[in-house]
Amino acid sequence: MFFQKHPFSLLLAALVVFLASCAAPKSPTGGPVDTLPPVIIEEVSTPNQQTNFKEDEITITFDEWFTIKDVATQLVISPLMPEQPVVKQKGKSIVITLPDSLLEETTYTLNFGSAIADLNEGNVLENYAFVFSTGDVLDSVKMSGTVINAVTLTPAEGVWVMLYPVGIDSAVYKRKPEYVAKTNKEGKWAMSNIRADSFNVVALKDDNLNFLYDQDTELFGWIDYNIYTLRPTALLPEIKVFPKVRQPIIRDVIHTVPGWIKVIVDGPVPKQTPRFNPEVEGAVTAWDGDTLHVWYNAVKNYFGEAILLEDTTRIKIAPGASPISWPLRVTTVTSRLHPLATAQFNGTVPFELVDTARITLVNDSLGMVPFTLQTDSVNKKMISIDAAWKPLSKYTLTFLPGAVKDIWGRMNDTIRHTIVVVAADQFGDFTVIVDGLDSTKNYVVLVKTGEVASARFNIDLQASAQLKKSGMAPGKYTIEVIEDLNGNGIWDSGDYHTRRQPERKRFFTPDPLRAGWELETKITWQ
Numbered sequence: 001m002f003f004q005k006h007p008f009s010l011l012l013a014a015l016v017v018f019l020a021s022c023a024a025p026k027s028p029t030g031g032p033v034d035t036l037p038p039v040i041i042e043e044v045s046t047p048n049q050q051t052n053f054k055e056d057e058i059t060i061t062f063d064e065w066f067t068i069k070d071v072a073t074q075l076v077i078s079p080l081m082p083e084q085p086v087v088k089q090k091g092k093s094i095v096i097t098l099p100d101s102l103l104e105e106t107t108y109t110l111n112f113g114s115a116i117a118d119l120n121e122g123n124v125l126e127n128y129a130f131v132f133s134t135g136d137v138l139d140s141v142k143m144s145g146t147v148i149n150a151v152t153l154t155p156a157e158g159v160w161v162m163l164y165p166v167g168i169d170s171a172v173y174k175r176k177p178e179y180v181a182k183t184n185k186e187g188k189w190a191m192s193n194i195r196a197d198s199f200n201v202v203a204l205k206d207d208n209l210n211f212l213y214d215q216d217t218e219l220f221g222w223i224d225y226n227i228y229t230l231r232p233t234a235l236l237p238e239i240k241v242f243p244k245v246r247q248p249i250i251r252d253v254i255h256t257v258p259g260w261i262k263v264i265v266d267g268p269v270p271k272q273t274p275r276f277n278p279e280v281e282g283a284v285t286a287w288d289g290d291t292l293h294v295w296y297n298a299v300k301n302y303f304g305e306a307i308l309l310e311d312t313t314r315i316k317i318a319p320g321a322s323p324i325s326w327p328l329r330v331t332t333v334t335s336r337l338h339p340l341a342t343a344q345f346n347g348t349v350p351f352e353l354v355d356t357a358r359i360t361l362v363n364d365s366l367g368m369v370p371f372t373l374q375t376d377s378v379n380k381k382m383i384s385i386d387a388a389w390k391p392l393s394k395y396t397l398t399f400l401p402g403a404v405k406d407i408w409g410r411m412n413d414t415i416r417h418t419i420v421v422v423a424a425d426q427f428g429d430f431t432v433i434v435d436g437l438d439s440t441k442n443y444v445v446l447v448k449t450g451e452v453a454s455a456r457f458n459i460d461l462q463a464s465a466q467l468k469k470s471g472m473a474p475g476k477y478t479i480e481v482i483e484d485l486n487g488n489g490i491w492d493s494g495d496y497h498t499r500r501q502p503e504r505k506r507f508f509t510p511d512p513l514r515a516g517w518e519l520e521t522k523i524t525w526q
Contacts, residue, residue: 105135155187259298350380358403
């Protein structure tokens with residue numbers, strides 16, 4: 001069945017479609033792609049760079065639709081105002097309502113960072129700044145610089161560089177700074193419209209955004225001397241930010257079986273050893289990173305306290321059964337052995353006695369092979385076996401029953417391990433020549449794979465040194481050189497309270513070490 005439509009109905013439908021298409025906003029099609037950020041229409045905006053500024057509100061109007069985002073983190077106001085201004089978007093304008101009681105005779109800078117971008121293409125108006133003075137003069141001094149992480153020596157992003165008037169040493173703990181700037185991804189910062197004066201310059205990774213150095217986790221650094229703004233432009237020295245040296249505390253105590261307590265200690269290295277109340281009788285202790293292992297007679301079950309400075313942690317009776325019935329195990333540490341290297345083996349509990357008469361080393365073609373055995377004086381779970389290893393050969397190391405006795409009184413059943421000795425040309429030799437050192441200081445050189453040190457050297461009171469390590473596995477290494485000012489063999493962080501900067505260090509990346517090659521690397525400290 002067909003219906004005849006009235007002409008008026010057709011006209012009305014066409015009109016509705018037309019109006020709907022007019023009401024729906026659409027991005028323009030065709031033409032070149034917009035690559036420009038929004039442009040400020042100066043004629044209808046609050047004039048920038050004003051002196052004797054008395055307005056309560058600032059209006060900034062653009063020539064196109066835009067977005068404003070992350071104002072809380074992107075907008076940097078220097079010097080800080082008594083309260084944060086209220087920032088709103090109205091149509092194509094930004095309206096900033098200022099707080100009361102701005103300082104007199106002061107130049108303020110409002111830097112929007114990367115907060116402003118056009119709506120369609122996202123073109124960012126980078127670092128737009130609105131500047132005004134409540135006095136007769138616009139301050140014009142500019143500063144810039146770089147902040148790096150003292151631990152990783154990489155650019156420190158999102159760090160506040162802050163200026164304080166000189167003469168108040170505790171200002172960073174108690175009051176907000178006068179001028180601030182924030183570092184970008186490259187760790188760079190810039191600050192403008194600063195008054196001519198002298199300042200203390202510090203850098204803070206402000207975790208709680210209160211502009212106070214009041215959190216143990218906050219990275220902090222400073223320039224050792226006062227900065228005088230005598231020149232219109234100044235490039236300041238690099239600032240290293242570092243973690244605060246925390247007081248040692250006991251984070252946890254693990255006591256699941258009699259005879260073995262694990263005390264986990266947070267704090268600086270070298271670790272401070274807790275004391276026990278009552279004392280753990282016959283205890284053998286060893287550190288493994290942050291964990292202090294305490295082994296004792298497994299027939300007993302310790303109950304008491306671990307005490308570290310003012311920190312006391314209760315140690316409950318272990319709920320598990322005595323581990324005396326567990327089998328004594330000896331595991332291999334070495335996989336492929338260099339002909340000049342030493343084979344190493346580990347136990348889970350420190351050894352009390354090793355009887356070499358019950359240990360044999362046999363080569364498939366040579367038969368019984370003489371060897372020397374040594375237990376580690378520090379790591380009492382470690383056994384080292386040395387022999388005149390023959391390249392490209394296989395050995396069988398046998399621990400006969402009763403060869404090993406641990407501090408729990410357990411003795412081994414028969415344990416066999418295969419030692420594979422490979423050709424020396426499957427390894428490489430590493431030579432590092434270091435010069436440019438201060439002969440009145442000590443240095444530590446670490447050859448590292450990731451965070452693990454494959455070789456370690458000490459250079460004491462020398463201007464240069466040649467360091468060599470043979471039989472290293474092929475691969476990529478990093479060389480870390482530490483200026484060891486206190487001679488403790490490790491890198492030490494700084495302490496603002498005592499005005500001690502972190503120890504200096506540098507990283508070097510040599511060419512990869514290849515099998516059968518000797519890699520020589522020359523590095524200059526300064």
